[in-house]
Amino acid sequence: MISDSRLEAIRAEFPILGRELYGRPMTYLDNTATSQTPRRVVDAVVSGYTQTKANVHRGVHTLSQEATGLQEEARRRVAAWIGAESHEEVIFTRGTTEAINLVASSFGGMVLGEGDELILTVMEHHANIVPWQLLQARKGFSIKVVPIDAEGRLDLGAYRSLFSERTRMVSFCHASNVLGTVNPVREMIAEAHRRCVPVLVDGAQAAPHLRIDVRELDADFYAFSAHKMYGPSGIGVLYGKRALLEKMPPYQGGGEMIEHVSFSGTTFAELPFKFEAGTPDFVGIPAIVPAIEFMEEIGLDAIAGHEHALLEHTTERLLAEVPGIRLFGTAPGKCAIISFLIGDHHPYDVGMLLDKLGVEVRTGHHCAQPLMEHLGIEGTVRASFAVYNTIEEADRFVDAVKRVAMILG
Ligand code: PLP
Numbered sequence: 498m499i500s501d502s503r504l505e506a507i508r509a510e511f512p513i514l515g516r517e518l519y520g521r522p523m524t525y526l527d528n529t530a531t532s533q534t535p536r537r538v539v540d541a542v543v544s545g546y547t548q549t550k551a552n553v554h555r556g557v558h559t560l561s562q563e564a565t566g567l568q569e570e571a572r573r574r575v576a577a578w579i580g581a582e583s584h585e586e587v588i589f590t591r592g593t594t595e596a597i598n599l600v601a602s603s604f605g606g607m608v609l610g611e612g613d614e615l616i617l618t619v620m621e622h623h624a625n626i627v628p629w630q631l632l633q634a635r636k637g638f639s640i641k642v643v644p645i646d647a648e649g650r651l652d653l654g655a656y657r658s659l660f661s662e663r664t665r666m667v668s669f670c671h672a673s674n675v676l677g678t679v680n681p682v683r684e685m686i687a688e689a690h691r692r693c694v695p696v697l698v699d700g701a702q703a704a705p706h707l708r709i710d711v712r713e714l715d716a717d718f719y720a721f722s723a724h725k726m727y728g729p730s731g732i733g734v735l736y737g738k739r740a741l742l743e744k745m746p747p748y749q750g751g752g753e754m755i756e757h758v759s760f761s762g763t764t765f766a767e768l769p770f771k772f773e774a775g776t777p778d779f780v781g782i783p784a785i786v787p788a789i790e791f792m793e794e795i796g797l798d799a800i801a802g803h804e805h806a807l808l809e810h811t812t813e814r815l816l817a818e819v820p821g822i823r824l825f826g827t828a829p830g831k832c833a834i835i836s837f838l839i840g841d842h843h844p845y846d847v848g849m850l851l852d853k854l855g856v857e858v859r860t861g862h863h864c865a866q867p868l869m870e871h872l873g874i875e876g877t878v879r880a881s882f883a884v885y886n887t888i889e890e891a892d893r894f895v896d897a898v899k900r901v902a903m904i905l906g
Contacts, residue, residue: 498806499799499884507795508885510535521855524890524897529674529834529881530859531724532705537787542729545780553779554753554770567783572769574786578793579719580710581736585768588735588742589777593701594624596720596735597668599748599772600697601628604718604737605666607745608695611637613665616689618643618651618680619871620673623864625699629668638665645871649676649826656685660692667696671703675863675877676826677808677834679703686715695741701725705883706804706832708797711736727883728788729781735772742768749774792884800884804833807882807891811835814895819902825877833882836863839898842905844876850904851878854897 499507508514511533516523525533545567551560553568569584576584590596605628609615615629619642629640641659644652651669667689672679686696697718700709704721711719718737724730737745747754747765751774756764765771792800812835815822821840839847848860861876862869869876880894 498888499795499803504803504885504887508887510537510791511885512536514885518855518857519853522893524856524893526880526882526886526890526894527857527859528705528883528886529702529725529863529879531730532727532883533885534729535727535787535791537791538728538784541784541787542780545783550780552776564779568777568779571783571785574789575734578709578789579734579736580712582712583739586736586739586742588737588769588772589782590720590733590735591731591778592722592724592733593699593720594628594722594733596718596733597624597697597699598628599735600668600718600720600737601632603745603748603772604695604741605629605632606636608665609633609636609638610665612663613638614641614659614661614663615639616641616643616656616659616664616667616669618656618669619645620649620651620676620678620865620868621668621670622674622699622701623866624701625668625670625697626867642867643669645676645678648828649673649678649831650828651678651680651685653681653685657688660689660694664689664692664694667694668699669696670699670701671709672700672706672832673826673865673868674702674834675836675865675868675879676828677831677836677881678826678828679707679830679832682716683714686717690715702832702834705792706797706801717741723781723785723788726788727791729778729784732778732781732785739768742772745772747771747774751775753777795884803884804882804886807886807888808833808835810888811880811882811891811895814892815898818895819898821902822898825872825874835880836877837880838874838877839902839905844878846905847878847898847901850901851894851897854900856880856894856897858894 553565695717700721705726825836844860
């Protein structure tokens, strides 16, 4: 675990962690939905508004050039951070959702047609289901779904058997936002590539916890959101292999993404701008850099180790001390996400009572209704840890769950 003094210094960077709720210290355990933001990221946003605000790529004036420089530096830093070959393979989007919609619409539109097949898994977030269904309605391909076992691990035998000569694309999450399962992404990609099938990885839940190396994984596309990794909200990243991105048609049309426009025909800009129509979030994008620096300073291994220790401690205590607790997702090596129910009590009741005790958790289907259907439940209560969480907070959470279990009876 990270030492107490180091953790104190880390927490001091997050003003929001000092809040109280209902007269108690706030315990924020909804990090899967969004993590909190260190002051250095907030400072970068403030500086963007107070020092360098100008639209990018359009001005000869100094301010515009400074803003453009900051944005393009952020692209380089993201590319280096995920191991991309070139910064031109990094496309800024509004989030993971937009990144997946981009791939589904542009690449999926190219490769999926009548009679073809797409493979997804049952643990996908709606963001990695619905964009494909929208395309399916236009193109008429079928979607095959990889099931999970009782611990929440993908059934890799079933995965292999779902491939056919009509499989054109595979898309799955690196880590589940409900079960915490970390999927064997490299092996799954290799399996698809043996059949020349390209793969999109939804990295929304992996990027905050694991070192991502897109070239080592050999991912064709990799998507994630900055707000889940201590960064600004409203910004995401789509990594794509250059050879694929170059072949793909633009996703949206407008300014920034063109080379020349006339009523007789338009030509498009080079990568990555071909996929970045309109004014980007040029204030937020540079603020990804301090978020990456924050994580790099601590180290991804230290982050994962700390969160894992919290997960183990909390899970052990919940199982030992809360009668009737039901955990969903117990795969070895999972992320620090605990999805649970207390007996048959509705997750909203549990979540609302925990809130009154100062503990912020998420309740409901977590945008994974097909997974809920598979588990035969409507929803869960979900507590998830980030690097700034402490063992005291984990204990406060377990004590609060015990109290809620007692109140609900
Ligand atoms: N994929 C997964 C696995 C997620 O957990 C989430 C958000 O919780 C998303 C995609 C969507 O991310 P965003 O809403 O930032 O686009």
